[in-house]
Amino acid sequence: MAATLPPIKSPSGSKQGYTVPAPKGPPSGKLKPLMKIGKTDREILFKQEVLRQQQPDLSKKQTSSYRNTYKHNLCLDMLQDGYHKSFSELFALIKQQEEERLAQGEESLMWTQTMLKDRHQELDKLKFHLTKAEEAMRKDDHSEVYHNRFELARYFQSTGDKWLSDHFFNTCLETSSSIKGDGGKLRAQGYYNVGAALEDNGQYFEAAEHFENYYKLAVEHKEWIQADGFTYHTDACINLSRIYTTIGQRMEEEDQQNSLEYLKKAHKFATESNDRVLEGQAAYRLGQAYDKIGEGETALEYLNNYLDTCNATKDSDGIGKACDAIAKSYARQGKLEKSIDYLMKFVEVTEQSGEEKGLSKACHNLGNIFNSLGRYEEATEYFSKAYNIARSMGDLESINTNRVQYGISMAHKMLKGLSEHIVMGTRPALERLCEWKDARTDDFKKPFPEPKVEEPPAPSAPKEEPEKPASEKAESSKGEEAS
Template sequence: MTGKFIGKLAGIDRADVGAYRNTYKHNLSLEILQEGYVSSFIELFELFDQQAQLRENAGSDSGVHEVPLLIDQHDKLDVLKSKLIEAEEARRSGAPDNSYQSYLELAQYFEKFPSDQWLIDHFHEKCMSESSKVEEDGGRKLAEANYNIGIALEKRGDLSSAVDYLEKFYNLTTEQEWQDKIGDNLHDIASLQLYRTYTCLAEELYEEAPSVSIDYLKKAFHMANEGGNRTEAGLASHRLGNIYEAVGDPEVATMYHKGFLDRCKRDKDQVGTGKAHEALARCQQSEGKLAEATENYKEFVKISEEVGDKTVYSQACSSLASLYNMLGEYGSAVEYYKKAAESMETDDKERLELMNISTAIARTHHHLASYATAILCNTAKLTATLVEWKDYRDDGFIQASRPGTRAESCLSGAETPAAATAPPEDTCDDKK
């Protein structure tokens, strides 16, 4: 009697004592039941059981056990109570669109917590279930539910599953005028999102299945064009060109690279235009169209110089120099290798050394023909020229041994002695 009397004097009843003694989970459950929301109570306990099952399935070595139990996170439990009750009230009043919104807000709330992915998935599935009951919106809620699940799957890296949901979103928004909160058409959003997902999936599958990767890039190209984004469409064309180039089909690659070039020129995108010229040059070079490749590399050099990106300019000069070296135009090769080395803005000593070696090789090739002429013809003048070059290492030796002088010099061994005494067109004396 004394304890009961003291409790009354202090204004404390049995419920207050119970609330103090019981756990937060217990008190929250009582509140939900006392307010008459049985479905919310069941949903909450199903979540507790689901988390316990996930922990059991994951095993004791899993990082799942490091995540706090939902039962012990009071702020989250308060949000769950509020939104679950809202959803139950909406279902009672026959407003599935409102219950859909409550579940969506819960999914968005738990997106702030990376460890609660299972809750995000759970409430997106609840949204999907509620969206199918909404009849007056023409399927918009169903479309949005598919989009949300697709995005959630993509964020965790499950691209193959994400594509299935995003394609449903795309199909449901076809020929619809639905817009998001800022006025963007949902079908355009579907096209551009599928473009991005197809592109990522293509990159993921390239090593193990190049043909499947190409199929996804083609789909990405189609979606970018349909979405009306010229920049993305151009990049999709460029990627297709690159992958066809990689699998050894330069003809088809050239077609896509030309499409990329046209878009970049139309949009006055100098950086993209330079990349397109470079890609075209590579394809033409592999096809043996060396004159066309040279012109495209020249354009690449010109544009990269105008843009002012020294790293790209160095790369462009190096590519053109390599082609000149292949063509036997060693003087031009030396010129562009030197430009490539001089414009390098990097501490990459290995690349700088490579440029210097390439320059030396091209310079050697440049001198080789004149050197061979001097040795084979073996005239006094060419021998003197060779000796002089050994002293000074300038270009006089090359100029003195050009075909005209070579022809004159070699006549010394011909049948017409008079011809051997004809004055040379270019001699060391002229140089002096």
Template structure:
């Protein structure tokens, strides 16, 4: 009985103590819990904290996707070997900005998915694809662009169509031309139907056409290497069609130039000249001196192949004028040397020497030793050829005046400057 009374008394004392400390204990307990939570967060890794936030917010799909990407990064790093070409950086789970960015936009995408806002879902994934623009993040960029473009719901939206344009450009950079072509063609089809603009306000249909022009140009390189001009021309014409409709005169001129070169290689010089004419018109409008110079060089080659020397000379003189006016000294020297060669092949050595000497002077100013040596050889050859022709003519004629010139030449060994052209009368003094 006594023990029962004592037990009841102890219970009353405990209850009184709890009532007495009731105002203080809850505050102490809450404070301890807060400290314990802060300490727990501090001890967790960055990866754990991000994942916990996503789970606490109810974004379980986003958590699963982020966790998958983090594991993929670990697998890529583990599989990478020295010299494998895989760019390694700081582990993804240690990069706060990237983890926070993925958490934010994946959570927004999942929230939009719950409400059926499929365009918003794609927009958030497009943002992530654009965010991971560094070369070492290519795999992440491709993941988010595909997760945007390949969605069953929202896959035909404006953001998804822009993602296809981005995929086409990325695959083109990687040399995966078939994949690039597939993505660009899908982008063009959808953008044509709806007239969408990309994030920078540019028409997506034009962006897709520019990508397709580059893709077809790259695809044409393989048949060109094997001299399969029919296949190359088919691809280049497709590219030219895209370029002409791209509203970008620069790439239209470049596409025309590529076609001209290919027709030239195939021996179809008339057709080549038609495309070169288009180039000169466009480059002239754009005031693109470099474009004009390379086009006139190519055009001169086609004209010369047809045996039209007079027109070739006119073309090269135009090339020299453009080069001189725009300070393109290397091209100017090349034009002079090519003009000299034309006159040399026509046995007009004096005229050839004039152009060779001009090319030599330009090369000297440029301090280009390779070009300078080339010009020196051409000048020497032209002069020697002229002297030999005149010497031979005097030997054959054996007239008193010819013999006097030969004796004079023997004494001076031809140290005088070349003063006449080979087309001059051989009886004229040449020493």
């Protein structure tokens, strides 16, 4: 083992150690002395220390509740309380929404919306009803499960969250198949709710299938009554009539025959609903469809049915609409006189009701028919009415249309007189044509002014010859004597 060396001694005899050299030069001014704490600050610090000691120590769970998100803590509570199915459904909904948001991209409207995981009120609502539904499921109480899910569907429907409301309406329908003892009433409600949701999404054929199932259950239990007093059967007929009308109108341009079949179904269910107004409207649409495919007689049958309904319900607007449709149908069949009769009735009804738009339309249609028949005086009269009414309404499109038609009818009206004046070729006729080119006024029916009879000039007295000078008289007398 090596021996320990003795310490090195300095020349002065003391042990050599490490000493910090003193700073050189003046102080830099960067270092500041510690701030002196006054009495007031000491009292504040003392009070803070006392309050800190009075606060209880947080547990691990309490600490995590502050550190984690609201959604995370809510899911933990559901799991700790044993609601595993509720947690799974909520977690799946949140995940599905996030996936859809990512799929739509940053430019989509969904990207700017608040996600479900950040909406605390909705999360609390979901937790409450999902856990209640899970408890009811454990007790095999499917009716309570249905009602809790239905509450969630209605809640999200009221907030405008269609995605979640549709989800819970579908789960209500799934749950209703397990409910026994109500005769299928809740199942009928489920079919209606899902059908209405599909209709709002534009899935009309799928909606019609659900409304058909709703109808099948309702027709077997005509005693079922809704809160508004209508039976389930009537409500099912109304919904089927509406959805088949929508389908028929959408197929009108592509396939008129199939469109007609759907409109027939709509009319059938409207009649079955015992709603006179709905039946009349369905008859009107069906009549127009028949008229478009050339079956005028069948069209008139349904259109007259609609007119009778409007007369019974004293619907002046409907009467005018029915008269207009019937007039058009007669016009297509070449029965113009009957068409004029119904248009005259259309004018009368709209004048009584004060419905200016309908009156303008009626006058316009009458003007067209009279113009086609060569009855230009009447055509001009009705086009003038239509034009003036359009001006009073400020309807620019109608103003332009009726202005042109009024001008055409005026031209037709003047054409005969113009042609007659050209054929005459007399001076007065040509003078009137020149005046017409300047003023464009219809004066062709005015009689020509009678020609002025020129009086013969009065006979003038014989002129006296001026006396000749004396020299001329002498010369003339000499000439006479010489002769």
